[in-house]
Amino acid sequence: DTGVSQNPRHKITKRGQNVTFRCDPISEHNRLYWYRQTLGQGPEFLTYFQNEAQLEKSRLLSDRFSAERPKGSFSTLEIQRTEQGDSAMYLCASSRAGTPSEAFFGQGTRLTVV
Amino acid sequence: AQSVTQLGSHVSVSEGALVLLRCNYSSSVPPYLFWYVQYPNQGLQLLLKYTSAATLVKGINGFEAEFKKSETSFHLTKPSAHMSDAAEYFCAVSWSTNAGKSTFGDGTTLTVKP
Numbered sequence: 392d393t394g395v396s397q398n399p400r401h402k403i404t405k406r407g408q409n410v411t412f413r414c415d416p417i418s419e420h421n422r423l424y425w426y427r428q429t430l431g432q433g434p435e436f437l438t439y440f441q442n443e444a445q446l447e448k449s450r451l452l453s454d455r456f457s458a459e460r461p462k463g464s465f466s467t468l469e470i471q472r473t474e475q476g477d478s479a480m481y482l483c484a485s486s487r488a489g490t491p492s493e494a495f496f497g498q499g500t501r502l503t504v505v
Numbered sequence: 506a507q508s509v510t511q512l513g514s515h516v517s518v519s520e521g522a523l524v525l526l527r528c529n530y531s532s533s534v535p536p537y538l539f540w541y542v543q544y545p546n547q548g549l550q551l552l553l554k555y556t557s558a559a560t561l562v563k564g565i566n567g568f569e570a571e572f573k574k575s576e577t578s579f580h581l582t583k584p585s586a587h588m589s590d591a592a593e594y595f596c597a598v599s600w601s602t603n604a605g606k607s608t609f610g611d612g613t614t615l616t617v618k619p
Contacts, residue, residue: 432612
């Protein structure tokens with residue numbers, strides 16, 4: 392088990408384009424989280440899944456953002472019609488269910504919108 | 506609103522000196538608390554966690570933190586800094602039983618001088 396894996400590590404896109412990121416969690420973890428981190432700030436919670444169900448979404452997750460976890464394993468985060476303000480590091484994390492179980496983070500996908 | 510405050514965005518110490526990174530949270534209800542470390546262009550690595558057991562928590566790489574309910578604080582310390590400790594440190598708090606969903610502070614960058 393190599394931990395949480397995110398792809399791609401870096402993405403540069405033009406404003407208005409759509410982008411999709413992938414996260415593969417630790418295999419026995421049934422909870423998966425997406426966070427966004429902008430320069431000089433700590434990660435901010437976006438959404439989380441338990442198995443395939445998306446149980447919570449932050450108000451930071453605008454209508455242009457959608458996340459899926461179709462079979463309860465890997466997850467994708469799509470941003471439609473990207474804006475320069477979307478430039479950030481997108482972090483994925485996973486954890487076991489049960490209390491308490493901390494999150495294990497991937498290395499992140501750095502998005503730059505030009 | 507629930508919040509996490511890290512006092513001092515930058516801390517500089519000499520190699521071998523005491524490291525003290527401060528973290529305060531807004532609620533008096535004992536939550537789960539974590540310290541993570543982040544190296545450049547990497548994800549977050551868990552240093553230690555408090556989960557309602559002993560108030561003095563020992564973590565990896567010689568770090569420890571003390572939970573003080575009356576002060577709503579969870580400061581991170583290390584008796585003797587090493588050059589390899591230079592990184593960004595984040596305090597995170599979870600106010601729910603889902604410890605993977607956390608509110609992060611804005612981070613403290615630790616510089617270690619030779």
